[in-house]
Amino acid sequence: MNQRWFARLRYFLRTAWSGLRESPVTGSVSVLTIALCLLLVGSFALLVANMERILDRFGEEFRVSAYLEDDLAEADLAMLRERVAAAPGVDRVDLVTKEAALERFRASHIGRAALLEGLEENPLPASLELVLAPEHRNAAALERLVGAVGGLPGIAEFGYGADWVSGYHGAVTLVRGVAMVIGAVLVLATLLIVTNTIRLAVYARRDEVSILRLVGGSRTFIAIPYLLEGAVQGLLGGLLGLALLVTLFHLALPVFSGSLELLLGYVSPSFLELRACAGLVSVGAGLGVLGSAAALGQGRLGG
């Protein structure tokens, strides 16, 4: 029995290989179509992945500053610090004294010492810096935190980029949604093109299909080599699309590095993770198999 399965497998592989060699034009069209589709889908995935990465990095560095009233007593400060540390979502609380705040200001404004000239005393307030747990680094959690500790005596005001966080989160969600819709449309369009391309190949070999039926070939026996051909074409298309994406990414990076640095700050754009790359190639193989299956379904293979 195993020998028979091995023989059939051998036949399927041999026939699929013959099919690929005999239809180089239709095969190349399928491979290129899948490659271009995946290049576009991959570009969107790359954009979304980098936007999410920026948000993650931002979250890691994100602090909420609770600015303190100037005349806060030591004992009150200690109690306040304890109560703030106990608030939901707070991972750690650091005290930034007035002197430390001034030092930071100086360090971040080198060459602009004139800004501080003429001041008789340090105008910067002391503050408590709240480091948030990762799952609380979003706009809604921030609102909840401010609601919980905002009214505590000794806190003058809060400083955090809630609007920025919320806006950026919305932008990522929007880009991800648009990318998914465009990706789905591209995948469907590619499926249609690949289906029609493979249908041409099936049509060109209709005599062969008919003869296979006459000598007792079942529907599955006839279909498997075509599905294998589709899988190989899809795999090649996926690999080609990925190679194009890598090439374009590395060609475009130096050209836009200045603008990106300005836009993203210290976050440098990076390529898709290995798992996402494998997923992209798998989508290509899947497109090839689905295209073949659809083409065979539209043709008449008989019983």
Add this chain to the structure above:
Amino acid sequence: MKHLGVEPAHAGAGAMVRLFHVSKSYLAGSWALRDVSLELGKGEFVFLTGPSGAGKTTLMRMIFADERPSEGQIIVLGRNVSRLSPSAVPALRRRIGVVFQDFKLLPRRTVEENVGLALDVVGTPPRERRARVFAMLKRVGLQHRRYHHPLSLSGGEQQRLAIARALVNDPEVLLADEPTGNLDPDLTLEIMDLIADAAARGTAVFVATHDHGLIERYGRRVVRLEAGELAEDTPIRRPML
């Protein structure tokens, strides 16, 4: 019923093909076959004859389940073709060898691959496949052409190739539509001997032919169709030469 009362040569040996009052109509009121009943036993060799359009090809196509009868029943190798589900057709066809009038060879496959197709379908292991294909090609005198493509062969060679493909799987039923039409007399006899040899090994053989010389020479059972009806069913007259 148009069975003319002739008992098949191998009656009792188990009928491989049975037709009961079979009719086939493609257009209302016009019959390609009408009320044909006959039996073909194991190892029996039958010439199917009649003028063009008499229904020979239609009858053969119904036996290998390429057509269904409009009326009547066809039992082939114990399966009722009239009621056979589409998924069961391939299994039946693997037990039947067919030589088509137009050969139906795959032009992009080599001679060896064309013959091996019937073995590929049943999953014959590679070593056995190679041996059987080579032996079959040797029997039809095409072993030296095994890596050629059908279009580079002469008409006679293509016909022998078609016969090799039909016989390589040792089918239980062989249907041959004008299998010697393009062959010279010497090759005709060689091919007919091959077919007769298959019958001697138990294959039920139907050979459609216009060649009266061949029919006379072999003296086997003759079924003659005229305008879709069974006009004659004469028994075996003498043993195969």
